[in-house]
Amino acid sequence: MNVLETQNVTKVFQEGREQVNVLNGVSLALEAGEIVALEGPSGSGKTTFLSIVGCILTPSSGRVFVDGEEVDSLNPAQLPEIRKKSIGFVFQQYNLFPSLTALENVQYALKIKGKTGPAARKEADKALESVGLTDRKNFLPRDLSGGQKQRVALARALAGAPPLMLADEPTANLDTQLGTQIIELFRESAKRDNRGVLIVTHDPKVRTIADRVLQIRDGRILQ
Amino acid sequence: MVDLAFKSLLHDKLKFAITVAGVAFAVMLVFVQVGLFMGLMDNATITIQNISADLWVTSKNTPNIDFSHAFPQAYVERVRTIPGVERADNLIIWFSQLSLPSGAQEGTEIYALEDFSKWNLPWNIQSGDVEQLRRGRYIMMDNSAIKRYGKFEVGEYREINESRFKIIGRTRDARSFTTTPLTFMDYRLVQGLNQQQLTNRTTYILVKVASGADINTVQKEIQRRLPFNDVYTKQQWANKSRSYWIVNTGLGLNMAVTVFLGCLVGIVIVAQTLYSSTMEHLKEFGTVKAIGGSNADIYSILTKQASIAAIAGYVVGAGMAYGLRPAMAKVDLKLMISNELSVMVFVGALVLCLGAAMISFRKVASIDPALVFRT
Numbered sequence: 001m002n003v004l005e006t007q008n009v010t011k012v013f014q015e016g017r018e019q020v021n022v023l024n025g026v027s028l029a030l031e032a033g034e035i036v037a038l039e040g041p042s043g044s045g046k047t048t049f050l051s052i053v054g055c056i057l058t059p060s061s062g063r064v065f066v067d068g069e070e071v072d073s074l075n076p077a078q079l080p081e082i083r084k085k086s087i088g089f090v091f092q093q094y095n096l097f098p099s100l101t102a103l104e105n106v107q108y109a110l111k112i113k114g115k116t117g118p119a120a121r122k123e124a125d126k127a128l129e130s131v132g133l134t135d136r137k138n139f140l141p142r143d144l145s146g147g148q149k150q151r152v153a154l155a156r157a158l159a160g161a162p163p164l165m166l167a168d169e170p171t172a173n174l175d176t177q178l179g180t181q182i183i184e185l186f187r188e189s190a191k192r193d194n195r196g197v198l199i200v201t202h203d204p205k206v207r208t209i210a211d212r213v214l215q216i217r218d219g220r221i222l223q
Numbered sequence: 224m225v226d227l228a229f230k231s232l233l234h235d236k237l238k239f240a241i242t243v244a245g246v247a248f249a250v251m252l253v254f255v256q257v258g259l260f261m262g263l264m265d266n267a268t269i270t271i272q273n274i275s276a277d278l279w280v281t282s283k284n285t286p287n288i289d290f291s292h293a294f295p296q297a298y299v300e301r302v303r304t305i306p307g308v309e310r311a312d313n314l315i316i317w318f319s320q321l322s323l324p325s326g327a328q329e330g331t332e333i334y335a336l337e338d339f340s341k342w343n344l345p346w347n348i349q350s351g352d353v354e355q356l357r358r359g360r361y362i363m364m365d366n367s368a369i370k371r372y373g374k375f376e377v378g379e380y381r382e383i384n385e386s387r388f389k390i391i392g393r394t395r396d397a398r399s400f401t402t403t404p405l406t407f408m409d410y411r412l413v414q415g416l417n418q419q420q421l422t423n424r425t426t427y428i429l430v431k432v433a434s435g436a437d438i439n440t441v442q443k444e445i446q447r448r449l450p451f452n453d454v455y456t457k458q459q460w461a462n463k464s465r466s467y468w469i470v471n472t473g474l475g476l477n478m479a480v481t482v483f484l485g486c487l488v489g490i491v492i493v494a495q496t497l498y499s500s501t502m503e504h505l506k507e508f509g510t511v512k513a514i515g516g517s518n519a520d521i522y523s524i525l526t527k528q529a530s531i532a533a534i535a536g537y538v539v540g541a542g543m544a545y546g547l548r549p550a551m552a553k554v555d556l557k558l559m560i561s562n563e564l565s566v567m568v569f570v571g572a573l574v575l576c577l578g579a580a581m582i583s584f585r586k587v588a589s590i591d592p593a594l595v596f597r598t
Contacts, residue, residue, distance in 0.1 A: 051593045056513060084515025091595050095510040097227060099234035107225045112516045116224055156514070168596050 002065065003086075003163045003196035004030040004053055009062035009072075011048050011219075022048045024219040025062065032163060033194040035187060037206045040216035046200045047168065049216065053198065054087055054166050055079040067163045084113050088157030092169035094149040096141040102128060102152045103137040106159045113160040127155040131185055147178030154185055158193075165189065167199040171206065183209050227511075228527035231504065239532075242496040246536020247543065249489020250572050253482050254544030257564055260478045262557030267400035267468050268461040270334070273346040274314075278442055279460045280428035281453045286471070287464035289332065289399050291316045291426035298449055299428050305444050307436030312337060313425035315413050318403065321372070322382035329371050331383060332403045335413035342429055345407055350377055351392015357409045363392035368404030370555050383408075384416040400468055486575060493532060494579035497525065501583040505590060512592035521587045529580035533573045540572075541565065 011023040022045045030036050040046045051057040053064060055071055056079070064072040067086040071079065083089075096105050106124035110116070115123065128137050131151040141149055150170060157165055167186065171179035183199075187209040190197045199206050207213050215222040232239055271279070271288055280302065282292035293315075302311040315335040320328045336342060339353045351363055362383070364375060375381070379390050388408065397405045414421040432441050438456060446454045455463060469475035501508070508521050544560060551558045 047593075047596045051596065054513070056592045080512065080515050080517050083513065087515075089513055089595070091510075091513075093506075093595075095506060095513075095595050097231070097507055097510070099230040100225060100227060104225045104230070108227055109514050111225055112511065112514055112520065 001032050001068070002029045003032050003067050004028070004198065005063075005065040006049075006053060006059075007063040009049070009052060009059045009064060011045070011052060011057065012060045022219050023052070023059070026216070026219065026221055027062075028053075028214070028221060030164070030196040030198055032196050033190055034212070035190050035197045035199065035210045037210035037213045038198060038200045038216055039202065039213060040200075044216045045219040046216050050166055050168055050198070050200050054089060055082045084160075086162050086164055088160070088162040088165040090150070090153050090157045090165065090167040090170045092172045094141070094146075094153045094173075096149055096152055096156075098141050101138050101140055102133060102144065102148075102155075105141070105152055106156045109156045109159045115160065124155075124159060127158045128152070130158065130189070131155045145178075146174050147181060150174060150178075150182050151185065154182065154189070158189060161193065161195075163195060165195055165197045167197065167201075169201055169203070170199065171201065171203045176205070179203060179205055226527075228524040229531065231507070231524070232500075232528045232531055235500075238496060238500060242493055242532045243535045243539060245492025245496065246489055246532055246572055246576060247539035248492075249485045249575070250537050250540025250568055251543045251547075252485030252488070253568050253571070254541060254560060254564070255547060255558065256478055256481045256485065257568075258544065258548075258558040258560045259551075259556060260474070261559040261561065261564070263400060263474070264465050264468070265557060265559055266398040266402075268464050269396065269398060270344070270405075271457060271461045271464065273343060274429060275343040275431065276429035277432040277438055277457060278430035278445065279455045279457070280430065280445060280449060281455065281460070282426065283451055283453055285426075285453065287400070287467040288316065288460070289318075289401050289403075289464075290467075293420055293424035293426050294452060296423055296425040298452065299425070301448050302428055302430060302445055305441060305448065307433050307441040307444070308430055309433040309436075310341065310431040312342065312429050313410060314342075314427040314429050315410060315421060316426050317413055317417060317421065319384050319406075319413075319416060321406070322385070323372055325373070330403045331368075331406045332399050332401070333383070333406050333408055333413050333416075334397075335408050335410045336429075337410045339407065345394040345397050345405075347395040347397070349393040349395050353392065353407070355391055356407060360386070360388050360412065361391040361408065362388040363394055363407040364390055365394045365397040365405045367396075367398050367555065368406075371402075371404050386416055388412075400464075486571070489536075489572070490575045490579050493529070493536075493576050494582045497529060497532075497580050498583050498586070500528075501525065501586055505586075506594060508587055508590050509592050509594045512590060513595045518588050521590075522584055525580045525583050525587065526577060529576040530573065533576035536576075537569050537572045541568070 006028045008025045009023055013020045038046050052059050059072050066082055071082050103124055106127050107120055110120040131154050133151050171182055183206055186197055282294045296313050299311050299313050317333050319331055319333055321331040322328050377390055380387050432438050442454050548558045
């Protein structure tokens with residue numbers, strides 16, 4: 001089953017009087033348990049594509065299905081529900097809440113998803129355990145290394161068990177060893193939980209765990 | 224429960240302290256301004272509130288209790304004949320000059336009755352017997368006079384309008400809005416001091432209504448029989464006296480402007496701090512949106528932070544205002560903080576802070592969650 005499918009997705013931005021075609025008919029299918037690496041140079045449209053499949057932007061045309069639900073025609077007010085229910089994000093800059101501990105960062109994501117109380121606490125503990133951070137769960141982000149922060153971000157993305165995980169350059173700020181550890185965690189998460197993972201990256205190490213590697217250039221996926 | 228609003232607010236303790244200080248300053252300013260104003264207003268009517276008269280007969284258009292005008296004292300006989308009147312007596316309130324031992328002169332506001340004890344005046348006697356006032360050239364003076372007259376003792380003499388009087392007692396809390404110290408003496412004596420204006424004349428008639436009688440009916444009947452005087456209930460007379468000082472002197476406007484400025488300073492500080500905090504946390508709010516949070520989730524964070532700032536600022540500001548009371552009392556300023564004022568200031572602080580938070584709402588609504596992908 002596809003957890004993500006796009007059909008001829010385009011995105012046009014208006015910049016002054018000019019129209020800029022950022023995506024020119026991108027089609028992609030991502031199955032549950034599959035890891036796809038999306039590579040491309042700056043300006044190729046990969047972040048815009050990630051935003052569209054992450055239900056942050058809507059496409060100018062084309063169809064987008066997330067976990068079987070067509071989302072391209074939803075109005076912007078409906079998109080947070082899809083993000084909440086079906087998508088976990090991992091960002092290049094981690095984007096952790098600096099005032100919350102590792103555990104609280106994960107718990108807060110669960111709270112947004114409507115999960116609170118002891119069950120949420122247990123799930124957050126489990127998510128941190130799965131990324132090997134049990135002993136750092138009460139640390140604030142400022143007291144964690146880059147790799148540990150990214151693992152917290154990964155645990156936060158795993159919380160609530162979304163069927164689709166989207167990652168934007170998750171290893172860009174990490175050294176080789178830490179980067180390898182992180183992408184290994186992505187692989188484990190995808191295979192263990194049958195989760196579809198789309199990783200936008202420049203990092204060749206990601207190729208080693210990806211089931212497929214796609215290239216995007218000028219808003220088009222090269223086969 | 225993870226409380227992002229609370230933790231995020233306390234994460235930057237200095238900024239939180241500045242926010243709280245802003246609210247606290249505004250709260251304290253409002254408490255002090257309004258409290259002093261209420262203290263002044265209390266002084267303006269404290270004798271009206273304590274004298275046990277149900278109705279006051281004044282000369283026509285007397286603006287407040289201190290600015291009295293004389294009218295024939297025989298009018299009291301007319302009042303005494305009205306059904307429902309239990310007791311009616313003349314009261315003279317009159318400004319005179321009091322000579323100090325230093326040779327200087329100060330004003331004094333004389334309250335003169337034939338029988339003080341029947342009217343609960345003075346109501347707080349520190350020493351002396353008020354019954355003795357009518358038995359000689361005696362006066363009682365209020366302790367608040369010390370600031371203007373210097374120290375005085377029972378048994379000493381003072382001259383009023385060049386007549387010598389023995390101090391036979393001291394009172395407390397008897398003040399006027401004008402800050403002129405109050406002196407109590409016998410009715411006939413004050414008439415003797417000011418013969419030209421006060422011979423056979425009084426400035427007020429105090430009326431006690433019999434139990435069971437309707438005050439309004441008695442008031443109307445007195446007004447009918449004394450058409451060239453005004454008749455007020457205790458509350459009406461207190462309100463009229465207060466409103467004179469508030470409206471005619473610009474004191475009310477002065478206070479309103481100061482309170483407004485205090486609130487403005489508070490709201491600007493809180494709004495500025497919350498807005499800059501929002502700007503600094505844009506990426507965090509973008510992350511909240513990216514992980515599925517709505518604008519409402521972020522509004523609730525800002526609302527909670529504003530409420531916390533309001534509560535903390537209120538506690539600090541109110542504490543400072545209460546702490547100032549003894550110091551103000553030492554310089555003879557009465558800072559009155561009533562329960563009603565406390566509740567109103569709390570609600571005001573909360574509303575101001577929430578209003579300030581709303582300035583950030585528009586910014587939050589426009590946050591593009593895609594900014595989480597930007598480095």
